[in-house]
Amino acid sequence: MSGSNDHIGGEARRYGAATIADAVARLREGGLVAVPTETVYGLAADSTDAAAVAKIYRAKGRPDFNPLIVHVLDLDAARTLGQFNELAICFAKALWPGPLTLVVPKTADCPVAAAVTAGLDTIALRVPAHPVMRELLAASGLYLAAPSANRSGAISPTTADHVARSLGSVVPLILDGGACKRGIESTIVAIDGSDYRILRPGPVTPAQLESIAGKPASTVTNGKIEAPGQMLSHYAPSKPVRLDAQTTRSDEYHIGFGPVAGDTNLSVNADLAEAASLLFAALHHAEASTKPRIAVAPIPEGGIGLALNDRLRRAASAK
Ligand code: AMP
Numbered sequence: 001m002s003g004s005n006d007h008i009g010g011e012a013r014r015y016g017a018a019t020i021a022d023a024v025a026r027l028r029e030g031g032l033v034a035v036p037t038e039t040v041y042g043l044a045a046d047s048t049d050a051a052a053v054a055k056i057y058r059a060k061g062r063p064d065f066n067p068l069i070v071h072v073l074d075l076d077a078a079r080t081l082g083q084f085n086e087l088a089i090c091f092a093k094a095l096w097p098g099p100l101t102l103v104v105p106k107t108a109d110c111p112v113a114a115a116v117t118a119g120l121d122t123i124a125l126r127v128p129a130h131p132v133m134r135e136l137l138a139a140s141g142l143y144l145a146a147p148s149a150n151r152s153g154a155i156s157p158t159t160a161d162h163v164a165r166s167l168g169s170v171v172p173l174i175l176d177g178g179a180c181k182r183g184i185e186s187t188i189v190a191i192d193g194s195d196y197r198i199l200r201p202g203p204v205t206p207a208q209l210e211s212i213a214g215k216p217a218s219t220v221t222n223g224k225i226e227a228p229g230q231m232l233s234h235y236a237p238s239k240p241v242r243l244d245a246q247t248t249r250s251d252e253y254h255i256g257f258g259p260v261a262g263d264t265n266l267s268v269n270a271d272l273a274e275a276a277s278l279l280f281a282a283l284h285h286a287e288a289s290t291k292p293r294i295a296v297a298p299i300p301e302g303g304i305g306l307a308l309n310d311r312l313r314r315a316a317s318a319k
């Protein structure tokens with residue numbers, strides 16, 4: 001668990017009452033704060049402040065067509081920003097707080113800045129479970145736009161150190177809550193009347209959603225990119241990545257899984273949730289190693305394996 005205060009640029013601090021007060025003051029002044037969530041570290045700003053939201057896009061080098069998730073304390077707060085039908089309420093009640101993002105129509109008087117939704121008439125909302133993020137939401141009373149705290153397209157951060165290395169020079173405060181437990185971005189579900197679509201696989205599995213909704217996700221798409229997680233190259237290290245690697249070559253750093261040992265192993269017991277929590281840290285480690293290439297052992301597709309393979313395929317796609 002990282003916790004030192006000696007990062008260059010950004011000032012990472014362990015979480016505590018004083019740091020939360022400092023973070024709240026910075027957010028109220030339109031500043032950025034990096035904050036742990038149960039999925040990955042987020043780069044937070046007041047979603048109702050257009051200038052603050054512009055800072056997120058600038059800091060990440062994020063294309064402006066790529067909308068942000070807004071984090072709120074509870075379903076009541078979510079309902080001031082988005083319209084929840086019966087199905088959306090069902091998912092929210094079953095899975096919030098937690099790693100599920102719901103895309104719903106905006107309310108008529110939704111106060112978030114237009115850039116947050118990239119001009120769409122829908123909004124992506126999540127009630128996070130992490131105690132530091134929850135305390136920041138409660139203490140600030142703000143609705144926080146917070147994409148992953150890394151440069152756009154690069155490997156997501158699951159520790160304060162990862163944030164410091166990627167964005168340390170532009171983020172003045174990183175709240176350090178240790179390593180993220182889930183380690184992979186939220187499942188994004190779009191509500192379409194009484195149907196739903198999975199826009200991005202994540203820790204909440206299709207089977208969980210199906211058992212709550214009483215039906216599987218619809219697979220109809222309208223052909224356009226609706227979430228940047230759908231862009232082919234994303235989450236990408238600076239080195240070539242080879243997937244389904246049972247064995248390794250001499251110039252490769254090998255990320256193992258289960259019986260395929262590797263230089264590091266995502267889960268010796270082939271536990272997919274454990275593997276998800278360690279995936280981005282392993283990619284950061286592989287990127288920093290002296291080996292010019294990265295190889296990754298096969299990961300089964302079931303459950304969270306779907307999300308792991310989704311991230312890996314994008315990591316392996318040339319930019
Ligand atoms: P990130 O925070 O970088 O993990 O990405 C946020 C994700 O939420 C992206 O995949 C966005 O495209 C998605 N998202 C945010 N708002 C919307 C929206 N209104 N419709 C569809 N996807 C959205």
Ligand code: MG
Pocket residue numbers: 147148156
């Ligand atoms: Mg991201």
